[in-house]
Amino acid sequence: NMEHGDLIERVETHILRIPTIRAHKLSVATMQEQRLVIVKITTAGGVVGYGEATTIGGLSYTDESPDSIQLTIDLYFADLIKGCSATRPAEIMAKIRKMAVGNYFAKNAVETALFDILGKLAGLPVSELLGGRVRNTLPVAWTLASGDTAKDIEEGRAMLKARRHNIFKLKIGARAWREDVAHVAAIADAFRGEADIRVDVNQAWDMTTARCAIPALAEAGVTLIEQPMKGTNLDGARELRSISSAAIMADEALRGGVSPALEIIKARAADVLSLKIAQAGGLFSCRDVAQMGLAAGLELYGGTMLEGSVGTTATAQMLVTLPQITWGTELFGPLLLTEDILTKPLTYKDFALVVPDGPGLGVEINDAALGAFTEGKG
Ligand code: MUC
Ligand code: MG
Known part of the structure; x- marks a missing residue:
């Protein structure tokens, strides 16, 4: 059952920059802040899902950085996702995996946002x-x-x-x-x-x-x-x-x-x-x-x-x-x-x-905070 409202209309990414409560020292990096990539996916019916891709210390932990994750989603994944039915995360992920090797963090962020939407559509937490x-x-x-x-x-x-x-x-x-x-x-x-x-x-x-x-x-x-x-x-x-x-x-x-x-x-x-x-x-x-x-x-x-x-x-x-x-x-x-x-x-x-038990991820995003912590806008 392909409801028009379930079709994905928008895919946005934000890089947020948030300080840590103290220096966090790993063998590969000392962190004073974290840069989080947040993916926001919206259906034609106005249901919004969020996903996150976050790594540690730029390129020092793995070969995806916040910047490469954002670029991967914006430039390569977004067009594949738009127009697909939000009721079928597995089909969307199969399309993405066929087109892109690696890029595990970026893929995870997208899948999370799709599950958040699906849970909201079904009225069930992602765990269910x-x-x-x-x-x-x-x-x-x-x-x-x-x-x-x-x-x-x-x-x-x-x-x-x-x-x-x-x-x-x-x-x-x-x-x-x-x-x-x-x-x-x-x-x-x-x-x-x-x-x-x-x-x-x-x-x-x-x-x-x-x-x-x-x-x-x-x-x-x-x-x-x-x-x-x-x-x-x-x-x-x-x-x-x-x-x-x-x-x-x-x-x-x-x-x-x-x-x-x-x-x-x-x-x-x-x-x-x-x-x-x-x-x-x-x-x-x-x-x-x-x-x-x-x-x-x-x-x-x-x-x-x-x-x-x-x-x-x-x-x-x-x-x-x-x-x-x-x-x-x-x-x-x-x-x-x-x-x-x-x-x-x-x-x-x-x-x-x-663990939250509301529909989807069960969390509510403060859009003003999302905007305020987005790099270049804080
Ligand atoms: C890691 O390597 O496990 C998890 C906890 C922490 O302090 O750093 C991470 C990353
Ligand atoms: Mg570890």
Whole structure:
């Protein structure tokens, strides 16, 4: 049933520039702000859907930047999308995937906006379009990444006291491994019995460094080690698994979704998969990655590209449909930013995110804020 009102009429993109609450230090970049790409798709009947594509540190995390994502959508995807029926996201995404290789972040933003519209048309949350929920809340980790051990401990204390987070991820890999281990051990000691401590190396180590650092980190109490070496080094990751009592998680290795997931599974190169809708190229592909992981006996984790509220909610809508998310999530992106574009911010309480249950993504965008934070107009 092709209603004229369901045809897509407009596709717009905005790059928003929003400062972070403090410097956020990763091995690949130090962030003082985040640049979010927001896609807004409108049907002839006036239904509006939003999607987000956000990466970290310009081109330092992956080969899509906010600017390339915007250009890809404006110049290549928009004309394919316009005139299509909004009731068929799968058909639109198939057209886009046939025309464009890679560009996973841009594809994800478009698919999210299409699902937001479809949910609004159906009067159902996106989670219900993906099969329905098995939970309404998700545990959320916080990243301690000020670059200063004492400040990180103070920040962690405040998070525990506010009952906002009791899982902390530490960003390491920029310094000599012995300094990193000392930093992590001090924080693990401070929170022993109160919080789960994990690390993310963002691909910084070679095998020699990883072989020294990983047993020391496990000894300090670290439970999960994320992407210690290059994502392409699957043989190395398998070797690290065999010497580590802490779980090894694939993150950057999963850029591209189901294909790299298959290689990781074949190579037995991870204990845990970090599910990111941006790296998978969409909600559906990311759910496929999750199912592949479960079938192979791997554990799951809900990852973030430090997206704002739109991307965070989209990920959450997918994650609540999964039977098991053993390691929780890190869906704290909106809390790292000084400003939000929602009329009503997301609810974080009791160490968890409450996933919106209204139609579509279940969030309402403040168009004035969207305009105000758009680059060049602020
Ligand atoms: C990453 O590599 O996982 C997620 C949390 C955080 O602090 O940085 C990110 C990206
Ligand atoms: Mg990571």
